[in-house]
Amino acid sequence: MIDMPLEKPQHRIAVLADQCVQCGLCLPVCPTYGLDGNEAESPRGRIALAAALARGQVSVTTALREPIDHCLGCLNCQxxxxxxxxxxxxxxxTRGLLxxxxxxxxxxLGVVKRPKLNRWLQRLVRWTGAARWVPAILGGKTAPSWRAALSLLPRGSKLSAVNSISQREPDLGAVALFPGCTASVQDAEAERAAESLLRAVGYRVTRLPAFCCGALDLHDGATADADKASxxxxxxxxxxxxxHLITITPGCLSTLRRALPGVRVGDPYALLAEHSDRLSFRPLALCVALHVPCTQANVARSDAALVQLLKRIPNLELKRLSTPPYCCGAAGSHVLQFPDRAERLRDDVIAHINTLDAQLILSSNIGCRLHLAAGLAEHASTLPTLHPLTLLAQQLDIR
Incomplete structure (x- = not known):
């Protein structure tokens, strides 16, 4: 962390930018550079733009801010x-400055960040079938962001729900689960799975209230709202x-760690893998494709622990999707702000999925999973998607 006066963000940006040696090693792992082949859409291109902006060498224009807004924040470059x-x-x-x-x-986004309102509106949309008839009636008049949001409504899983699991006598300490906003609505089953698995290895689990951690605002430059969430x-x-504070959504991790410096914040996989000898799983003869979200690979860095846990399920055939520069394009609000770009990125991932002959897709980030499910539906695929914690809890042998 660079220690600079808080009242001078331009100075912080300039100092951070000066760390870049323009070597270009970030280019091969950048999804947007791969998409456009444009230097401005690369990490070092964005760093150069941010430095020029901070030093007052350029003025803010649409052409300047567009590459910065396009960044997925995947952190492959970092x-x-x-x-x-x-x-x-x-x-x-830089986004805060812009x-x-x-x-x-x-x-x-205001709807997305309010779990109760989000849940109520989704029920209304499902009851009325609005996801089908609103775009058909309004056609091109429907805002692209709303069309994208309607396409992301969950389609459900073909696998059974998580059963209640007996709790081991807690001897490993206490864990607080942060439900978040979208995850608390769309991934409630996975959150129950996380609680069950953590209790099964010996943690006492409590649940915090459901609200937005501020990630959407922080990464969109809405600094004041992000500070309130913090x-x-x-x-x-x-x-x-x-x-410990844990979340099942890796996209929340950076923001939670920013709000709680010094607190052990992570996802459940490292804790579970550390005590995996206390877990036993029933066999499952299934071929699954594992999508590792960018934030899980680059922020949580828990993909190895997740793979370790999944490999403990007997007869499970695990096929991991490609590593960087592949990104599904969901990236928080990116899928709503730039749906066309998000679809192009997703198409590459789905093309890879189609080569694997998988029967199920696992992904630990709710935005990624909904985005992939929407793309599969557009290709008339019935391939189900699931949070890996849900699968682990479903296969947990409680005898």
């Missing part, structure tokens, strides 16, 4: 950077009386 550039921090600071994009779907996270954690 992981391979030999100079140790803090790219995520630079991106957040402010939210003029065409940011603020109303739609304060809410701190207040919720202060009463948790837990040793």
């Amino acid at each position: 992981r391979v950077c030999p100079a140790g550039v803090h790219y995520e921090e630079l991106l957040v600071e 402010g939210p994009a003029p065409d940011r779907p603020a109303l739609l 304060d809410k996270v701190q207040r919720a954690w202060s009463g948790a009386q837990a040793d």
Whole structure:
């Protein structure tokens, strides 16, 4: 972390940008550079734009901010950077300086960030069948962001629901589960699975209230709203009386860690893998494709622990999807702001899925999973998608 005066974000951006040696090792792992072949759509191109903006060498124009807005925040570049550039921090600071994009779907994101409203509206859409008839009636008049949102409504899983699992006598400490916003609505089953698995190995699990951690606002440049969410996270954690804070959604991790420096914040996989000798799984003769979200690979860095756990399920055939530069394109609000670009990125991932002869897709990030499910539906595929924690809990042998 670069220690600079808080009142001078331009100085922080300039110092962060100066860490880049322009070596170009980030180019092969950048999804947007692969998509466009344009230097401005690469990490070092964005760093150069951010530096020029911070030093007052350029003015803010649509052409300048577009490549910065297009960035997925996947952090593939940060992981391979030999100079140790803090790219995520630079991106957040630059977007904070620019402010939210003029065409940011603020109303739609406001719904996404409010779990109760989100749940109620989804029920209404399903009851009325609006996902089918609204785009058909309005046609081109429907905003692309709303069409994308309607396409992301969950289609359900063909596998059974998670059963209640007896709790082992807790002897490993206390874990607090952060439900989040979208995950608390769309991934409630996976959150129950996480609780069951953690209790099965010996953790005491408590649940924090469901609300947005601020990730969507922070990465969109809405700094004031992100700061309010951060304060809410701190207040919720202060009463948790837990040793760890976990989330099943890796896209929340950076923001939670930013709000709670010094707190052990992660996803459940490392904790479960550390005590996997306490878990036994029933066999499952199934071929599954594992999609590892960018944030799980580059922020949580828990993909090895996840693979270790899945390989403990007897007869399960596991096929991992390609590593960088592949990204499904969901990337928080990116799928709503730039649906065409998100679809192009997703098409590459689905093309790879189609080569694997898989019977199920696993992905631990709700945005990625809904985005992939929507793409599969467009290709008339009935391939189900599932959170890996749900599968692990379903196969847990409780005898």
